[in-house]
Structures are given as structure tokens and as C-alpha cells.
Amino acid sequence: MSQLTHDLGSDIGSRRWFRGLATFFGMTAGALAFWPGFAPLEAAPLMPSDADVRGEYRRQAIAPLALGADTGRRIGPGTLVRPLASAPERPRLEMVATLGRGDGFETMLRRAGMDPADARQVTALVGGTVAVGEIEPGTRVDLVLGRRPAVSAPRPLDTLSLRARFDLELAVTRATPGGPLVLERKPIRVDDTPLRVRGIVGESLYRSARAAGAPASAVQAYLKALTDQIDLERELRPGDTFDIILSHRRAATGERLPGQLLYAGVERDGQRKVQLMRWGREGRFFEASGIGEQKDGLIAPVAGPVGSRFGMRRHPILGYRRMHAGLDYRARHGTPIVAVTDGQVTGAGRMGGCGYAVRLRHGGALDTRYCHMSRIAVDAGQNVRRGQVIGYVGSTGLSTGPHLHYEMYRGGRAVDPASVRYVTRAMLSGEQLARFRATLARIREVEAGAAFGSLPKPAAAPSGPRREIDRLD
Template sequence: MSLWLADSLQRPAAPRDWRTRLRDWAEDVNLVPDLGQNVGSLTWFRGLATCFGLCATALYLSPGFQPVPGAPEPLLTPAQYDEVRSQMITPLALGADSGRRMGATDAVQPLKETPERPQIELNAQIGSSDTLARALSRAGVSSGDVATVTSMVGGDIGAGVKPGTRLDIILGRRASRTSPRPLDKLNFRARLDLAVELNRVGGVLQVTRVPIRVDNTPLRIQGVVGDSIYRSARAAGAPPKAVQAFLRVIAKQVDLGSIGAGDRYDIITEYHRAETGDVEVGELLYAGFRRARGKAVDMLKWTSEGRTEWFEASGVGEKRGVLGAPVDGARMTSGFGMRRHPILGYTRMHAGIDFGARYGSPIYAVTDGVVAFAGRHGGHGNYVRISHGVGLATGYAHMSRIAAVPGQRVRRGQVIGYVGSSGLSTGPHLHYELYRGGQVVNPLSVKFTTTAQLTGSNLAAFRARLAQLKGLKVGTHEVAAAAPTAGAQAAAGK
């Protein structure tokens, strides 16, 4: 046994083939090591070379991105296409909007003339900033019938038909295919109290007016403020338009932020209800407010001397102050005081302030008054002077054109002329002066307001109207005072 072992150790090993040697080498050498370990070592570089080699081989063997050519299908002959079209259901699948038609067979015969519908019934609606004529034209009514309709009902619609009004239209049979369809019937609501119906009788349009009874009793809503006066009033049934107008009026008398739970509101607004159930909310007539502890506010809209404004129960109107500037967007180019005159060349008193503005810009009266002078006035050029009472007056000079006449009563913000450069002037601007007791004063040093005061028969009529409105019965529910939010309970009595 020992001799055999010694002999086997002394004999050389049998030669191996190349496959065995390659397998043994691959086991000893790792060609795909982890490139995240031993970075920079010989093994790592060997793995990197393997990665690049595999990528290069993949790119070399890639098929590319060129399209694969294919033979197109042969085109159908007209006979084949007509046969296929007569059997397909494409028009039905696409909702008959493909533009194709079914292929005709022997059972189909063309019509010599397509019959028309005897009449077309349609509905249209008056849009915002729309007119009756435009709405009818869009609906397909001929221009001749539109002109006839507007001439027949022009006096009924006044300033125009209310947006959203529905038009029921029937168009009749036309005489030929080249002529428009005639208007056979038209129904619409011209006003809340009037419905209009037009019918074609004997080839001529005739109008029938149907009066509608309307109840014009004002709507009164009273309630107690919960967490919000707006939400409380809306929950009590007050229209949004009336609530918004009410808040604008009382905001001039009380601080809206100080209104709290327990305060009471009283709203009276114009309210028009037709027998058909349609309703129109008009202007706010009365605004009342009572604090749980504090003063009460009673405001009534009243027209005095051609001006409509809000008056307190005592007959005192709104306070109106002067405008900041008699020209919109103007800049002050020269102040009040001594200065060197740009034309005369010496220093003298500048008895007003100048506003630079474009030629032709409108000039406004700064407050109510009566035109005392309007015309040419020396170096002032075209000049207007307005008397405001209590010794106050204002002057407007260098106008290009005067838009007021002596003796005319003007309101605050009314146009009395236009900016120019008449008289001693170097360019278009407005020279504005203020007089107190006949003497010029600095316009920037005087701040005054005007307040209307009712007296005599006007005051008596005002108080009678106020008593009449306050005697109206409450028309909706009244907000419960105990609820923290706007709850409602039925209100009765006056």
C-alpha cells in the first residue's frame, strides 16, 4: 500500500483539455464582481471592463430603430367600395355624423323633392345686454318680421325686455326654399304686468295684450340679529338686494362692526307680485335699526327738489362734502399764493389752484349750487362761477367750452364745462377758485359739507309717508331673539 501511494505521487498528472482549464480559470477569477466594493482594485477594474464589454456587445447586436417595410393593401375598386359601404354600419356607429351614406340598392328610389315640416316650434331667451330684435334674429325670424314685431310692441317693452324672458316662437311654412319661414306666433312677457301674444291672421301679424294683475304692496321684514345681521335678515326672507341696500344705508349712521346679537332691524322694500306668481324686488324704501341699548335709526328715501336721497326721521338729509378735485385724475400744478405770472412776467397773487388735465376733460361742480356767471371773463377766459349759499362760491376758469347757463341749478358731480386754455393761459388746465364772503381763499384750507333739511309741507308729507310705511304689516317671519343664530317664528300684527 505504501509503495502504491509513493508511486502515484511520483507519476505526473494526466494532461487536462482546454475546457477544463477554462472552467478552472473562471472559478478562480471573478469576472462579475460587485462594483460597489473594493473600488479601485484589480478585481473592480476587471468587473468594469466586463460591464463595458457587455454594453458594447448589446449595442453592436441591437436591431436598430428603422421601420420595417410592409406591403400596402390594394385599393378597392369603386364597385367593391360601394358593395362594402352598402353592408357596413359605420354611419350608425358614429351617430350618423360620418358624412357617408348607405349604398343604394334596387329597392331605393331617389325623391324628386324633400317635403318640409309644416311649422317649427322653438323657444328662445333674452340674454344679458340683449334685445328682443337680436333674440328673434338668432331664432331664425326674418328681418322683415323682426321689424314688424318691434314696431308693434315697442311701446310695451319700454327700455327693453328683462333678461331671462322666454320667447315661445312658431315659424310657419315658407312659400319657397329660397324665402325665410314666416313668423306665425310669438308669446312673451313684456313686463311683469303685461303678456304679449302675436298671431298671423290672414297673412298679417296681429297683437293681443293680456294685462296681469300685480300687487305693489311694499314688503316689510323685521327681526332680531343673531350671529350676523345679513344671515339673520336672509333667514327671515329678505331678498339679497334689499339686505345689501339696507346695510349700505345704515353703515352711514352706525358702525356695522358694532352690531351684535339682540339688535333689531326693520326693512321695507318695493315688492311687486303678479297673479302668475312672478315677483320683482324694487328699491329699498325704509331702513330701521334699533340697538338693544342705544339710539334708534330711522331712514326713509325721499325726493326733494329733484334729488332723491335718504333722510332721517327728523327730516335731515345726508351730509355731502365737496369733491377732492373738480377734474378726474388731475394733478395740481400750481398752488394758492404769490407767484411769478408765466405770461405777464411779474409776481402777483395767484388766487386759486391749477389742475393740469387733458384738453377737453370734463369739469365737475364740486357741490350743489346755482350758476351765478357763465361766459367770457377777462383773463379767466371761459369762466363759470357757482354760488353754494352761506357766502360760499366756486369759480372755474380757462374752459374750452361751457356746459352751464346762468341761473341753472347744478348738482355735485354735474358737468359744467371742459378743460381748455382760454384767456391768459399757457396750456390746457383748470384754474379753480373758492370764495368766502366774496373774497378768495385757499381752496385747500376750506372743508365744508351740505345737508338737506325738509321744512313746511314737504316735511309734513315726509312724516306722513314714514308713518304709512311703519304701519305696514310684517310680510314674512321674524327672527327669534332667543336663538344665537337666525331662527324664525311667525310675526303678526303691525
């Protein structure tokens, strides 16, 4: 056998090598002659040859698909379960509707899918307790709608609840299935004790007040009120005492509602105390002496640069030199014009070459006039405040283009508006001053952190929540 086989890699060309090559070809030809065929052999399948089953096996490599995310086959019903022709409707539908800004209460209920008749009844019930238009935007209304009486009919209301006011919750239910809607009032006890925050000024007055628990809005109002009285950067030092009192409401359910700043005080060693309290319909701050907040200087009547100043000049239309008794502010057509300080409207309308104009009378025998308006926003006899819009820039009368001609008169004589620095301070006197000081003394008796205490108990606490029922058939 060793003579028939030979290493074809050695002794190439020898007789023994040729003998081994012949043996190789002979064995190869014999193997090919007895080869059974070239068709592949297939083993018996271990699973059914169904295409869906093979696809499911393939999806096992992807976790979400293996859990039935695409077809739900793994959690699907068995072969004995027959699918329904149509799924049944949910008997009750719970949802939350939110009252948007400028949205109508009844419109919101209809948009949520409520029966229009029920929406009208609910609006009437709620409107009989609180003004529907005064419900704050963003109020959440919890709704539970019942089963539809017909396929295309809207869902009837089962229950509805909302926080109509900070101190009142309302609920609307049906006394009996298919019966009338009933309104249930749920008053919420509220503690209106003002919140007083006192503390020591550190490196930053704002941070010290915030760290003591004062709301950010109250601290900002506090700093603004003090700015008219003292120079916070120079006169206030670390170690001084700040005193803040603000209106504050705390409901029995735990919600808190900070209000506006009522009192702003500062205590400093060796210097006068600052005691400011909000007073009057306009909500201005007054000192303990009864002197109101100071308004230092006039504000610009319009946002724009000064074009022509007070004095003699050649008139651009008439063509000759004459006195220019005011300042011209360059501004675009329609720019708001504001009152430079508090005053009363003594004239509003057409005024010769001034076109549409407004004349104001202020304290100290001072008058101002605003000319060439495109539109007037006040009426004669009306009181206006500093910064209030009184009209809009135009080009009426003797004018070459949109601008504001602003005049000032003291005792009836024209003065240069740029030379006047006007200061106004309101002052209380008589009975009004006495009531102011009595209120100031009473509010200063509030203890620091009083609003964080427990709610006062009623004289005869009821065993359960007080309920009041209204019925609308």
C-alpha cells in the same frame, strides 16, 4: 431505419453521422420535388366582396361609426326606397328671438325671418299697447312662422308671444289662415306690497340681512344709507335689530322683481333709533325728523395732484408776482371736472384770463369757479348735484398747459379752497314735512315678509284670464 437516421447533434464526423446527413438531404430533395406549388390557397369568402361592405365591417370596431355616424347605412332605407330630389320644407318653424340692447323691435323680427309686412303690423300692434322702445333688452319673443307661399318668399307669422311688461303678456295670432293679425292682451295680476325684512344683527350685518332674505342689491343700498348716520363698525353691535323695506313686485305667474330701497332702520338698546326713508324726485334719504342725508366735506373737482396752491406767486405768463386765488390741479386734456357740492350755475362761458369757466353758487354764501375748461357741460341757471360733470379740463385763457384752476369765494372774498370743510344737509319743513312723516308712518305698518304672502284676490275673480282684443287689418 434507425441506421439511416441519426442525431446530427452527436458523434459529429463519424460514419453514422454522415449517413444521417445524407438521409436528411435526400428526404428534403424528395419533398421539394413533389411540392405542388408556392401559390397561396384562398378560401371562399363569407361576405360579398363589395368595398362598401368591407368598409362597414371595418367600422364595427369604432362604436360611433358602428352606429352609422358617418354614412347612416345601418339606419338607411332599403333598396326599394328612392331618394327625393329635394327635401320638403318644414310647414312650421318655431323659434325664440331675443331683443338685444340697442336693437329695434321690427329689426329683430325681420332678422328672425318674418315677412317684413307682418313685422310692421306686429310692431304697430305692440306699439299701440306699450312703448316699443320701453321693452327691456333681453326680452324673449316666441315665434311660430308658417309655410312660405313661394320658394323665395319670407315665412308669414302664425303666432307670436312676449312678456311686454312685468304685468302684461302679449300674443299676436291670425284669426283665420291668411287673415289679419290680432293682438291679445293677457294682464298679469301683480302684488306691489313692499317687502320688509327684519332680523337680529349677528357677526356680520351683511350676512345677517342676506340670511333673512334681503336681496344683495338692497343690502348694499342699506349699508350705504346707514354709513352717513352711524359708524357701522363701532356703533353697531350683535343683537341690534336691522329693518329693511324695499319695493317689491310679485306676479301671479311666480316671478319676483325686487326694487329700490325705501326704508333703512336700526334699533339699538339704549341709543337713538335710525329711521331713514327715501323721499322726493331725487330719491334722497331723510331722517324721521326731516333732515336729509349728510354730505360731509367737498369732493375734489378733478382727479389729479395739486400743482400750485393758494397765495402770492410769480405768474408764469405775465412774469410778475401777484395773488394766486385758487388751486391748480394737474390733469390731462379732456379730464371730467365735477361740482364739489350741490349748487346752481351762476355763470358759464368765457371769463377773461380764466378762459372757458363755470361759476357755481352753493349754500352758506359760498361760490366756486372752475377755469381753463376745454368744454362746458352745463348752462347758466341749471342746478347741479355733488359729483355732477360740469366741464372738461383744457388750456383756454392765460394758461401754459392743460390744468384746472379752482377758486372758492365766501361772501365775495377769495378763500383758500384747501382750508374749507363744507357740510350740506337738506331739511324738510311745513306741508312737505307733514306728508313725509305720514308716509313714513304708513310704510312702517308693512309687516315683515308681507310680500311673500299670497296675492290678494280680486273682488270679483273672473272664471278665466282677462283678454282684450285689438285688430289691425
